Amino acid sequence: PLFINSLRHKLSAIFACNPTEADDLSDSFASGDEDNGKSAISNKNINNEINGNWLSSSSTSIHEARLKAKAKRRLRKNSSRDSGRGDSLSDNGEIIRGTSAAPTSPKSKLLDRKSRLGKGRGLPKKGGAGGKGVWGRSGEVYEPEEVDEKDPNYDEAQENCVYETVVPPLDERVFEKTVTPIVQEYFEHGDTNEVAELLAELNLGPMRSEVPSLAVSLALEAKASHRELTSRLLADLCGSVLSRSDMENSFDKLLRELPDLVLDTPGAPQLVGQFIARAVSDQILSEGYIEGYKGRVDCEYTRAALDRAAVLLKMSMGGLRIDNQWGTGGGQRPVIQLIKEMNLLLKEYILSGDSKEAERCLRDLEVPHFHHEFVYEAIVMVLESKGEKTFKMVLQLLKSLSTSSIITVDQMRRGYERVYMDIAEINIDVPRAYFILEQFVDESFSMGIIDVKLRDLCPCRGRKRFVSEGDGGVVKLESY
Secondary structure (H helix, E strand, C coil), X not given: CHHHHHHHHHHHHHHHHCHHHHHHHHHHHXXXXXXXXXXXXXXXXXXXXXXXEECCCCXXXXXXXXXXXXXXXXXXXXXXXXXXXXXXXXCCCCEECCCCXXXXXXXXXXXXXXXXXXXXXXXXHXXXXXXXXXXXXXXXXXXXXXXXXXXXXXXXXXXXXXXXXXCXXXXXXXXXXXXXXXXXXHHHXXXXXXXXXXXXXXXXXXXXXXXXXXXXXXXXXXXXXXXXXXXXXXXXXXXXXXXXXXXXHHHHHHHHCHHHHXXXXXXXXXXXXXXXXXXXXXXXXXXXCCHHHCCCCCCHHHHHHHHHHHHHHHHHHCCCCHHHCCCCCHHXXXXXXXXXXXXXXXXXXXXXXXXXXXXXXXXXXXXXXXXXXXXXXXXXHHHHCCXXXXXXXXXXXXXXXXXXXXXXXXXXXXXHXXXXXXXXXXXXXXXXXXXXXXXXXXXXXXXXXXXXXXXHCCCCCCCCEECCHHHCCCEECCXX
């Protein structure tokens, strides 16, 4: 066999140069080897099949078959990387390259998700609508999904369903915590529309009739201006948020709870009676509301409240205005009205001499930013008065108000400075104004009402006059 193989290699070289002679020699070689015919045929069949390829001795040589097998192995090895190149194998065993472009990405980059054909503009996949946690492209509007009747989970009742936000009704514990801050903030801003909007957002349910009673109970412990705001709030809420029956049920509850309210507010029966009278006047309660309690009242506090309301309603028939029984809170009053009330307060003090009552009335006006007007009006009253009584009483009142800090140092200073600025005009009507003002300022400084700087700012009349020649040219200060 070794000799046959060596001879076969030499013959293959000769056949490659002259294929016609190769055919003749192959035939002669086959005929000369008759003794070993069977073994030669078997070896020939084995050598003709190389790497699974059946070769015919008449068409191709063993060398060409080996070249083709080697080229095919190379193609299989690089098929995954160079699949886009379009490589092919020719009949002669040569590799023919495709015309497509080579990949732009380096071969060292593994898991490279960019296109290997050099295509694309570098934009995100699916226009940015894909990826983990992405619901879709920005600005995309989804149409309502149609219900599939063939869906095994399909329910006919779903077609008539209406989905809406449901607010659970407030219970008694949550009601007070929710509504109390709303009413307290209303005492600060006084906007009834805001309160109505906030209450409309809540599901009051059966607690609807508790709103007026809660507002009134909070107003009983507050100031008179807050009670006036509460009366206005009840009038504005009736009809839009609350009904008249809710108002009546709420006032019925207030009358039943009067024994408990008296413990915190001793004047609760009179105040509740005023609220009832104001509610009847504002047409929140019916005119026969008070008459319906006749003969059915056992509590003395309830009877006192109803009697107070009946008396006020009778007085309103004679001309009393119940709609302004509480007064108006500080900054909400007109300036002219505040000035009139301060003048009335000073006149009552001059007649009674009760400084404590004057302090209480000034505090009830609730205008601490306007107390300089009170100081101004008090000093002007002293300048226009003719006796010493007003002079001394006003000094005592200002001293008391300054000591109790009802009138601050700044408000006191502004009041005196306003008098200094207007003294020239006041002197036109009151000729002794300069002289009285100097005396009043000196006494105020001696009592500790004002300081030295404010005293030195007091204007004085600088005009001096000479007497006749018989007086020896003595210069006299102006006096009256």
